[in-house]
């Protein structure tokens with residue numbers, strides 16, 4: 473699914489009405505099947521932008537297009553159908569604690585099932601092999617019948633991602649998918665996610681705190697700062713200087729063991745040297 477934001481502004485629903493919007497003047501266009509990572513310091517508006525794209529938050533200014541339609545101009549029925557073709561993976565997936573992992577994963581398919589199929593699936597999960605395959609990609613094949621509340625935070629996060637892979641969503645929006653994972657698990661999870669999205673030709677937009685992972689796995693990087701677009705570039709053009717600038721007021725969020733000293737003078741022209749960096 474192709475998505476576009478035109479000059480969008482939005483604020484968190486709990487934010488004071490007179491507070492500055494969390495995103496403002498944000499315009500981006502992502503083509504069908506593209507994979508994009510959104511990076512930036514905490515508070516930059518990454519989650520807010522994702523919620524606007526998921527039609528979970530109505531922009532206070534500007535316009536959004538999903539597959540050439542403005543979701544906020546649709547009837548509530550049409551909007552519900554459209555939401556069924558999107559998948560938003562929250563940073564902490566809201567999984568019912570007593571549910572079995574298989575049921576939690578297959579809940580991702582509910583929007584594409586009829587009412588009767590949905591009710592039936594509560595008692596007899598359909599598509600068991602689909603859930604098993606998705607879980608295997610995240611190295612959770614042995615957890616199929618475990619209860620969600622017996623899983624670690626990292627396992628729960630991966631169950632939330634596996635859920636995304638069983639949906640028929642054309643747009644996968646993933647918020648900080650690696651926040652509870654160690655580096656090895658992170659590599660595996662991000663590969664599973666990007667491969668799964670590519671196989672299904674779904675558009676994938678992920679916010680990421682791990683800059684190195686974003687640069688390695690995503691061909692395009694959007695940098696957000698103070699709710700506005702700082703840059704929108706192919707990952708091989710994202711230089712250490714740009715990253716320093718992006719995290720300027722929050723450099724403590726960016727640790728770079730082998731970060732070359734930024735050269736702001738020729739930042740725009742030079743091809744990007746290899747960057748190794750980690751964000752806390």
Ligand SMILES: Nc1ncnc2c1ncn2[C@@H]1O[C@H](COP(=O)(O)OP(=O)(O)O)[C@@H](O)[C@H]1O
Pocket residue numbers: 483484486487488494512513514515516517518519520521
């Ligand atoms: N729960 C909340 N209540 C009120 N305001 C919030 C809340 N969450 C976020 N905000 C506001 O939205 C801004 C952007 O937040 P967010 O989109 O979560 O940024 P990011 O995901 O980049 O860390 C914050 O700086 C804050 O002003």
Ligand SMILES: [Mg+2]
Pocket residue numbers: 518519520647648679
């Ligand atoms: Mg966030």
